[in-house]
Amino acid sequence: MKNALLILLAALTLSLTACGNKNTQPDTTAATDVGSGSEGATTDRTGAGGGITESALDAETRRRLGELVVYFDYDEADIKPEFNAMLQAHGRNLAANPNMQVRLEGHADERGSREYNIGLGERRAQAVRRVLQLQGAGAQQLTTVSYGEERPAATGSDEESWRLNRRVELVYR
């Protein structure tokens, strides 16, 4: 599992390098909106000409910054590939705005023992923290807390509820 994480981190780093510096600074206004879960960002995507325009890239970044939850597999803390782009956007946003603070709240589903689930939630929060740091976020910008199974997002006892509860929430403050 740790090896998998290392490989993933290496892949992320490579993709970062490949991107080079054609990226623009993330829009701080958009990032401030993030906390309130604003969804309007995609409306910027009007320049539907050829490739990705500068404003489209902005819109994409802003859309990513509006995503605040990372989901995990059962008893796992590996970050799934579909969350790479989102975490990349958040990591760069934090790097560009060193005064920003994010609290990473780790959670687990209800199955198994409560205190072991606190451990799982913490491990997930730490996995997100490492990726964000790799993207340039400073250690002092990130705090973690694990709630284990104590604060479920969905209250059912079924696969769908469990999937929604195995998560890390990014809370900008």
Added chain:
Amino acid sequence: MVRMLRTNARAGLIAAAAALCGLLASVAEAQGFNVVITEGSEAAVPIAVVPFGWQGSGPPAFDVAGVVSSDLASSGRFAPVPTRDMVSRPTQAQQVNFQDWRLLKANYLVIGTLAESTADNFAATFQLFDVVRGESLTSFRLEAARADLRRVSHRIADMVFEKLTGFPGVFSTQIAYVSEERRPDGTKQFRLIVSDADGENANKVAESSQPLLSPSWSPDARRIAYVSYEGGVSGVYVQTLRTGTRERVSARAGVNSAPTFSPDGRFLALVLSRDTGNLDIHSLDLTSQVLRQLTTDAGIDTEPVWAPDGRSIYFTSDRAGGPQIYRVGTEAGQRPTRITFAGPYNARPRVSPDGKQLAVVYGQNNRYQIGVVNIDSGQLQILTDGRLDESPSFAPNGAQIIYATRDARGRAVLASVSTDGRFKTQIASVAGDVREPVWGPFPRP
């Protein structure tokens, strides 16, 4: 909810008054749960507990037989004969006609009398009979003030239970548990409750809109350690029950979790992640505040619990993949050894009072049940048949385990099972979800 608040306020007043009088503050009346037998055990022994005779002015001061009867039923080992089926109601030995009780298929019979001797002094006498043999097994006389009649009834149940099973009764003990209620505005109310083993005399120890969890008794039953997320961070607290005084003993960066007292009450085992983000078992000297790290593995090490001799700690670790139980010495620099090998998921160990068995959460095929592991042989026996059973805790007599489960409607409730798996009871909550039951120690004189 309103009713709950009012009773709590009243409880507070009574507690304050009791503290002034220098009494133990186990006096509030906030109802926590009722013991109801939802799974009648085939093996439960029929016993008749006849309503006690009353010698005094006015109506009977207390229903001693009612408490004795429900105590015995709550163990799952006894099936009391309904009072309405009793054809005779003897209160003295010479009135007993064994044939009446054989017809009712009662194996045992308890009779007694409650007598008022002075204004606030009562004497309860009882006698236990073997109906099959037609002989008396034991008899006893206890004196008490009015306020202690419930306690006296529990002691009678304790004596009957011990005479018939060989195990000391646990009806005079207390349990702690966590309740969670959803308020109308959608916020949550977490409470840490201490009550008698039968759910009566429920007292609120702590209350928060943030999660409360992991209650643990001190060996003298005077303090409770627990985790609170008040302020949005985890902290380990130790609270003295009688005074309500509490101390935050750990609120370090990261995880502060899973406290348990050492058998001498001087140390607290707890789980910290500190700066590394990695959960490890630590031991905190409650007097000197000196902290010692006992495990260093990169896996999740958590849920520590002390062996009865205080020289080692059992804990959960996923260092080898899935969670399993390990043991580590409490001296510095010991290497943990693995205890459980049966199945992919064994967690949250609790040690039996004799130190020979562990109660665990056993997980397999998306199902979580309570099991007991023989420490020497490693052999596992699954005791329960729920899907989301958790938080096992041994009764101090080692004969029973209380745990958290779900009822047919999916509500979080408490249940108990005998250590051999034969006797089961489910415990219904009056309001909200209840979980994380922890059985307290025997009361000390």
